[in-house]
Amino acid sequence: MICKLCHSKHAENISFMTLFRPELLCPSCQKKYIPHDSVEIIPFTDGWIEYHSLMDIVEENPSIKKYLFRFMRTYFTEWMKSPSDNLILIIDDDEYNRFELWFPVIRGFSPLYFYSVTYYDWSVYPDNLF
Numbered sequence: 001m002i003c004k005l006c007h008s009k010h011a012e013n014i015s016f017m018t019l020f021r022p023e024l025l026c027p028s029c030q031k032k033y034i035p036h037d038s039v040e041i042i043p044f045t046d047g048w049i050e051y052h053s054l055m056d057i058v059e060e061n062p063s064i065k066k067y068l069f070r071f072m073r074t075y076f077t078e079w080m081k082s083p084s085d086n087l088i089l090i091i092d093d094d095e096y097n098r099f100e101l102w103f104p105v106i107r108g109f110s111p112l113y114f115y116s117v118t119y120y121d122w123s124v125y126p127d128n129l130f
């Protein structure tokens with residue numbers, strides 16, 4: 001098989017159980033990209049942001065990010081089970097890079113809930129923005 005992320009070849013033991021569900025990622029990528037909920041609280045003047053990321057890694061490759069987005073279904077399922085009136089934002093590169101522009105618009109909502117697949121470092125933004 002060829003790994004969907006790193007394109008390396010990997011061998012797989014095919015059995016009747018795995019015949020129609022082949023492993024799409026190599027063992028190395030399976031170890032590197034393990035989804036788990038990581039939570040960070042970011043306080044600001046009028047409230048706080050609860051930031052969830054599925055992976056603690058910073059990933060630059062857009063095709064890998066696109067593939068990993070399928071793991072967001074974990075959060076989607078959670079939101080469907082317990083809908084709320086909270087403001088939830090899914091963060092990707094566009095939202096992160098333009099955060100300075102749109103944060104004043106959403107500042108009135110608190111708490112804010114941010115979700116992303118890979119980790120974004122919010123400490124790069126100056127404290128006076130929040």
Ligand SMILES: [Zn+2]
Nearest residue numbers: 003006026029
């Ligand atoms: Zn791989």
